[in-house]
Amino acid sequence: MNRSRKENIMDLKQQLNTPSQNSIKAFTRYKLATYVCNIVVPPYGLYRLWSRQSEFCLSEKIAQTFVVSVYVTTLIQSLI
Amino acid sequence: MGDFLTEKLLVIASKMSSQRHMVAIKNAFTALLPIIITGAFCVLFANVVCSTTTTGISLAKLPGMAWLSNFTDMFNAAYYASLNFLTVLAVILIAIELGKVLNHKETIVPIVALSSYISLCDTFLKTSVEGLADPVTIVNVLPRAFTNAQGLFLGMITALVATEIYVKIVDSRKLEIKMPDTVPTNVSHSFNILFPSVITILLISGFGLLFKTVFGMTLYDAIGTMIQTPLRGVLTGLPGYLLIFALSCVFWVIGIHGTQVLKPVYQATMLEAVLANTELVNAGQAPKYILNEAFISVFTTMSGAGITIGLIIAILIASKRDDFKAIAKLSVAPGLFNINETMTFGLPIVLNPLFMIPFILAPILTASFAYFMTVIGFCGYMVYAVPWTTPPLLIAWLASGGSMGAVITQAICIVISTLVYLPFVFASNRTINQEAVSE
Numbered sequence: 001m002n003r004s005r006k007e008n009i010m011d012l013k014q015q016l017n018t019p020s021q022n023s024i025k026a027f028t029r030y031k032l033a034t035y036v037c038n039i040v041v042p043p044y045g046l047y048r049l050w051s052r053q054s055e056f057c058l059s060e061k062i063a064q065t066f067v068v069s070v071y072v073t074t075l076i077q078s079l080i
Numbered sequence: 081m082g083d084f085l086t087e088k089l090l091v092i093a094s095k096m097s098s099q100r101h102m103v104a105i106k107n108a109f110t111a112l113l114p115i116i117i118t119g120a121f122c123v124l125f126a127n128v129v130c131s132t133t134t135t136g137i138s139l140a141k142l143p144g145m146a147w148l149s150n151f152t153d154m155f156n157a158a159y160y161a162s163l164n165f166l167t168v169l170a171v172i173l174i175a176i177e178l179g180k181v182l183n184h185k186e187t188i189v190p191i192v193a194l195s196s197y198i199s200l201c202d203t204f205l206k207t208s209v210e211g212l213a214d215p216v217t218i219v220n221v222l223p224r225a226f227t228n229a230q231g232l233f234l235g236m237i238t239a240l241v242a243t244e245i246y247v248k249i250v251d252s253r254k255l256e257i258k259m260p261d262t263v264p265t266n267v268s269h270s271f272n273i274l275f276p277s278v279i280t281i282l283l284i285s286g287f288g289l290l291f292k293t294v295f296g297m298t299l300y301d302a303i304g305t306m307i308q309t310p311l312r313g314v315l316t317g318l319p320g321y322l323l324i325f326a327l328s329c330v331f332w333v334i335g336i337h338g339t340q341v342l343k344p345v346y347q348a349t350m351l352e353a354v355l356a357n358t359e360l361v362n363a364g365q366a367p368k369y370i371l372n373e374a375f376i377s378v379f380t381t382m383s384g385a386g387i388t389i390g391l392i393i394a395i396l397i398a399s400k401r402d403d404f405k406a407i408a409k410l411s412v413a414p415g416l417f418n419i420n421e422t423m424t425f426g427l428p429i430v431l432n433p434l435f436m437i438p439f440i441l442a443p444i445l446t447a448s449f450a451y452f453m454t455v456i457g458f459c460g461y462m463v464y465a466v467p468w469t470t471p472p473l474l475i476a477w478l479a480s481g482g483s484m485g486a487v488i489t490q491a492i493c494i495v496i497s498t499l500v501y502l503p504f505v506f507a508s509n510r511t512i513n514q515e516a517v518s519e
Binding site: 005006008009012013015016023024026027031035038039057058059060062063064066067068069070071074075078079 | 083084086087090091093094097107108110111112113114115118122153154156157158160161162165168169172173176177190335336337341467469
């Protein structure tokens with residue numbers, strides 16, 4: 001009984017500490033550089049976002065593209 | 081008895097961390113975090129670097145630096161694009177993430193969720209116009225309160241409910257339209273998702289209308305009054321805040337990543353609190369919430385859960401154990417970037433009865449101290465979301481928008497955590513003496 005509880009505890013711990021397949025790592029070096037590019041040079045930022053080597057998942061691509069699109073539109077509007 | 085409690089806690093933690101709605105919210109906010117931090121940094125740069133009109137410190141006010149004000153439009157535009165559409169982005173991402181968990185990766189899932197959410201939003205705005213006594217109503221607009229962080233809870237709930245309804249209808253296959261075999265698959269698929277999408281949006285929209293008719297208030301107001309405000313009250317109040325972070329440390333000491341398990345519970349509310357502060361400061365008003373996402377990084381989890389920077393210092397000062405000293409030295413560099421796995425699993429702190437008490441106690445004491453210092457006005461409010469990997473002291477300066485009081489408070493917090501760990505390091509010295517005697 002005691003052994004099975006210990007085994008259960010070990011299993012649960014392993015399960016909890018194993019990173020999920022769907023989990024997102026938002027702060028890799030590639031991604032950090034892309035966030036800066038999105039503000040400073042938006043077209044290149046978008047290229048990095050959608051290129052084949054991109055580390056971004058679909059959720060991140062959609063969110064970042066949305067922000068860059070609104071940012072560029074707002075910036076152009078404020079400059080004109 | 082100890083194993084029994086550990087097992088029960090693990091079962092609860094396991095259920096919480098694998099709950100699909102919690103997983104969807106956690107992943108969506110992880111994807112949103114860089115956007116929130118970008119927005120916060122843009123406000124910070126606009127005010128502390130580019131502003132020539134601010135009453136506080138600004139680089140552009142120094143002689144010869146006025147050219148920096150040319151970048152104000154750029155930072156303001158980035159701030160507008162990121163933080164003003166937070167709820168819209170949260171709805172889309174939560175729907176995508178929940179769709180992934182439910183094996184529905186169709187593009188229509190976030191569209192249905194967003195349409196459902198917009199069907200619950202007001203499409204008019206009342207505003208005052210100079211020269212007119214009564215407010216003017218502007219129609220066919222989406223008010224800012226529904227797109228920025230204020231609408232977050234309604235957005236989160238709508239995204240979850242809409243996605244669940246859509247998936248249930250699609251999976252039931254009862255509304256599938258039978259097409260001849262000659263029809264291409266993508267065309268028949270478009271027809272198959274037509275009715276589930278329309279029905280989901282109509283159900284949500286109809287419920288919103290019914291709710292307003294019966295109770296005389298919109299769902300936005302009801303959720304704000306009945307869920308958002310009480311939850312914010314609990315989590316941004318000191319007792320609730322301390323309870324949740326003590327619980328997080330309890331999870332850590334039994335070997336579970338406490339932050340990951342409890343993040344879905346507090347993250348949305350704490351982010352909303354720091355964003356509310358950012359908006360208030362940007363509008364030239366005083367910040368409102370002491371406890372928020374930035375406060376967590378600065379005063380509760382600096383150098384990692386349990387404020388282990390105090391333990392590193394205590395070991396380097398007082399430990400006679402070579403193994404502890406070696407691990408502490410190894411942990412200095414990652415500790416500067418708030419990563420402490422080398423300490424929690426290397427020392428270890430996990431399942432170590434000696435360090436359990438200070439590990440739970442240190443963040444409670446530092447958070448309480450910083451809260452008190454903020455209340456008395458010595459420490460500045462945390463107003464900007466910053467990456468949690470920013471080194472101690474710099475993170476306090478950035479998150480508070482340049483408050484030296486915040487930097488000093490964080491330095492004192494490091495001293496407090498060192499003092500909390502010190503007696504237990506002395507105790508660990510005694511254990512090595514006992515081990516030598518027994519050998």
